[in-house]
Amino acid sequence: MLALLTATLTGGAPAMAQQDCGGGDAVVTGSQQQGFTTSYRGQTVYQGESYIVATWEAVGSLTPGRTSQESVSVMASGWIGHHTIDLPSHTSFEVCGIMDVGNTTGRGAIEAFGATDVAIPHLTMTGSPWFGLHFGAVRGLHLGQITLDLTGGLGVRFDRESPDSISVVMDRIHVSGTDNHGVETWNVNGLDIGAVIARDVGYAGLLLNNTRNARIGLVDGHNVATGTGYATFRVANTAGRAADGGYDTNVVVDKVVAHGGGRGIFCVSQSGGLHVGEVELSGTGGNAVLIENCYNVTLASGTVDGGGEVRIASRSEFPLTRDVSITLEVDGTSVRESPCGENITWRITGDAPQHIC
Numbered sequence: 514m515l516a517l518l519t520a521t522l523t524g525g526a527p528a529m530a531q532q533d534c535g536g537g538d539a540v541v542t543g544s545q546q547q548g549f550t551t552s553y554r555g556q557t558v559y560q561g562e563s564y565i566v567a568t569w570e571a572v573g574s575l576t577p578g579r580t581s582q583e584s585v586s587v588m589a590s591g592w593i594g595h596h597t598i599d600l601p602s603h604t605s606f607e608v609c610g611i612m613d614v615g616n617t618t619g620r621g622a623i624e625a626f627g628a629t630d631v632a633i634p635h636l637t638m639t640g641s642p643w644f645g646l647h648f649g650a651v652r653g654l655h656l657g658q659i660t661l662d663l664t665g666g667l668g669v670r671f672d673r674e675s676p677d678s679i680s681v682v683m684d685r686i687h688v689s690g691t692d693n694h695g696v697e698t699w700n701v702n703g704l705d706i707g708a709v710i711a712r713d714v715g716y717a718g719l720l721l722n723n724t725r726n727a728r729i730g731l732v733d734g735h736n737v738a739t740g741t742g743y744a745t746f747r748v749a750n751t752a753g754r755a756a757d758g759g760y761d762t763n764v765v766v767d768k769v770v771a772h773g774g775g776r777g778i779f780c781v782s783q784s785g786g787l788h789v790g791e792v793e794l795s796g797t798g799g800n801a802v803l804i805e806n807c808y809n810v811t812l813a814s815g816t817v818d819g820g821g822e823v824r825i826a827s828r829s830e831f832p833l834t835r836d837v838s839i840t841l842e843v844d845g846t847s848v849r850e851s852p853c854g855e856n857i858t859w860r861i862t863g864d865a866p867q868h869i870c
Contacts, residue, residue: 531607531635534586535609537605538554538583538584539551539553539574539585540552540587541567541587541588541589544589545564545592549563549589549591553571559571564591565596569598572600575604580603581603582603586609590612593612595616596615596617597621598623598624599625600633603631604628604630605631605632606631610637613640616640620643622640622646623645623646624644625651626648626649626651629652632654632655634657634658635659636657636660638659638661639663639664640666642665643667646661648669648670648671648678648681649678650677651678652679656683656684657685658685659684661687662689663689665691667695667697668688668694669683669695671701672699673699676700678702682705685707685708687712688710689711691715692715692716694717694743695719696719698721698722698724699722701725701727702726706727706729707731710731711732711734711745712734714734714737715738716743717743717744717746718733718746719732719745720749722749722752723750723752725752725753725763725764725786732745733768733769735774738775742776742799743776743779744776744800744803745774745778746769746771747779748780748781748787749779749780750784752764752785753784753809760809762786765788765790767791768789768815769793770793770794771801773796776799776821777802777817777820778792778801780803781807782831785810786809787809788810788811790813791815792814794817795816795817795818795819801822802823804826804837805827805834807834808836809835809837810836810837811837812840812841816841816844817865822848823839824848825839825851826851834854835854836856837856841861843865848865849868
């Protein structure tokens with residue numbers, strides 16, 4: 514049996530704690546060997562053996578009904594078991610150690626639903642959750658420096674059945690080892706992402722579903738979506754379509770990098786309004802680029818080196834792909850437009866055979 518766990522408000526973070534992490538209103542300290550203590554503004558509210566209970570008590574100790582943000586800093590590392598941490602409005606929750614998580618069907622290890630002004634400034638998570646982070650109908654969500662070093666599950670998921678989430682910011686998400694997507698959004702209006710770094714991810718690195726008004730710096734995938742129809746960067750299910758049905762440019766990405774894996778970039782199912790400034794795609798197992806039933810899509814510059822072909826296509830159940838401009842240097846693979854789209858502009862250099870309309 515574990516000894517009684519102890520820690521204090523001023524206890525030091527583990528050696529692997531993240532820079533500038535700590536100093537919350539409620540603090541969890543200790544270890545699996547020594548035990549855990551939760552303090553709220555210097556007052557101890559929990560001492561015991563359970564990492565998850567210590568964490569729940571930290572969140573629960575914050576001021577009820579608050580209208581401004583209070584913060585939790587989990588300095589300790591530990592396993593939360595097959596449980597979920599729910600974050601209410603006006604909560605900042607950070608993990609300065611390493612949080613190892615179990616798997617609860619349909620749930621996230623950390624969740625926020627219908628909440629406003631929630632932040633996760635720092636987090637390192639391991640384990641194989643159903644979802645690492647799970648959100649729906651949130652407003653003003655900020656994810657900071659997030660590392661999801663997983664052995665299964667899905668990294669970050671916005672719920673498909675929930676109303677729109679508004680004003681979501683992600684600074685940097687590094688996700689590896691999932692057997693599902695790295696980051697998947699549904700129903701987000703107003704999205705700002707600095708970078709999604711995906712390594713050895715089973716499905717898409719970053720997948721935007723029914724998401725609009727997005728600004729993304731970098732999507733970088735290595736060995737992402739191998740053997741699947743997914744891609745390092747995928748937009749689907751009317752992503753980029755405005756409420757009035759239009760496709761003015763509103764999903765802007767600075768750069769997409771894909772090395773190996775499945776597809777590189779995939780736009781599908783009546784999505785669009787997409788501008789990608791630069792691509793760097795090599796050795797993809799599926800299409801380097803596939804634009805299928807999408808509208809107003811621009812790939813402004815970059816390179817494709819080997820791998821699957823660059824293709825514009827359409828399925829019969831949706832209107833033809835239209836208003837697409839692709840400017841790329843393509844070597845070691847082919848370029849194809851089949852069936853023909855409408856108002857398609859190709860500016861292709863390199864040695865690629867071209868089969869276009």
